[in-house]
Amino acid sequence: MYTIIIHYDRGETFRRLLLRIGEIRSLLPAHAKIMALTATATAALRMEVSKIVGMRDELVVSISPCKSNIMYSMIKFSTLTETFQPIVKKLLQDGADCPRAVVYCKFLKDCADIYEFFKDSLGANFTIPANAPTSVLEFRLVDMFMSCTDQEVKDSIIKLFSKTSNLRVIVATMAFGMEIDCPNVCQVIHYGSPSDVESYVQETGRAGRDGLPSMAVLLTNVGRTRHMEKSMSEYVTNETVCRRDILFNNFDNYSRVYSGPLCLCCDVCAKSCTCSLCSINHSSFFF
Numbered sequence: 491m492y493t494i495i496i497h498y499d500r501g502e503t504f505r506r507l508l509l510r511i512g513e514i515r516s517l518l519p520a521h522a523k524i525m526a527l528t529a530t531a532t533a534a535l536r537m538e539v540s541k542i543v544g545m546r547d548e549l550v551v552s553i554s555p556c557k558s559n560i561m562y563s564m565i566k567f568s569t570l571t572e573t574f575q576p577i578v579k580k581l582l583q584d585g586a587d588c589p590r591a592v593v594y595c596k597f598l599k600d601c602a603d604i605y606e607f608f609k610d611s612l613g614a615n616f617t618i619p620a621n622a623p624t625s626v627l628e629f630r631l632v633d634m635f636m637s638c639t640d641q642e643v644k645d646s647i648i649k650l651f652s653k654t655s656n657l658r659v660i661v662a663t664m665a666f667g668m669e670i671d672c673p674n675v676c677q678v679i680h681y682g683s684p685s686d687v688e689s690y691v692q693e694t695g696r697a698g699r700d701g702l703p704s705m706a707v708l709l710t711n712v713g714r715t716r717h718m719e720k721s722m723s724e725y726v727t728n729e730t731v732c733r734r735d736i737l738f739n740n741f742d743n744y745s746r747v748y749s750g751p752l753c754l755c756c757d758v759c760a761k762s763c764t765c766s767l768c769s770i771n772h773s774s775f776f777f
Contacts, residue, residue, distance in 0.1 A: 515544040524548075530555055530692040532740040552742040555691050558750060559698045560706050562733040563757035564726070567681070567709040570607045578611045581631050581658060585618055588631075588658045590651070591677040594693055595663055598636055600681055600712075605634040605661045618656045628656065635662035648672070664689065672696065677705045682712045687721045691737055703754065732759050 515524065524545055531539070540548055567573055581588050595601040609632065614620045617629035624630065627646050635647055644665075650657040651672045660666060664684075678697040684690045690708075698704030710726060718726070725736045733756035738744040748755050752763035 554744040556738040589676040593661045608632040632659045635666045637665040673700045686719045
């Protein structure tokens, strides 16, 4: 038995590697069994992969990546201070009891800028205890995770974020992705839109893995909306259709059945919600 792993990468690199797998498949006996696994793929991408690697009459086992405990919303970005100050306030107030969040950035500079904003805004309280050495990861409330981060530091951040620790917020690029499973993240914030729906669904899916109510917030108007695929562009410009319908309609087994309060579905559905929860301040969330 042979295992071939391709880390997800939209574009020509991904397609080129798949074609090479198709070449390998052509050298195998027709009766040889093939199993293809993926965490997040639309029905169209799944069928394309099946065709490229030479799968015929395959048995498909799939579930929709839609999670009923995640609320989807978009917020118009203005400044770092106005957007992230509520998180700073929550960190100052609750410290290590603050809900955990991941802030995703497309660019390294954005990641560094937001991390420095938290560090400057929190001041002495950037660590617990206050004024502790910031060089010691275990003391930090906020940390940064990028592809260029040393592997030893990456491993330490993942370990701290997966257990009881001071670490509350990770500012990261897409490097904080594959093979990472942190069960108690209550909010995923995107500083600018990913280029495709698959990436957005995969990254927002890091919230709510413990089954508790969670939020996925997309910050728009940050000058980072270029090179988006059509489906992601539709999501960003949408103001009338349930966000779940746009995100998950092209995935296998998605059913438009949401039985919870509309205000906990998405910001579009929340406009027509009249339940008693609408007036409640969800103190477990940053926004």
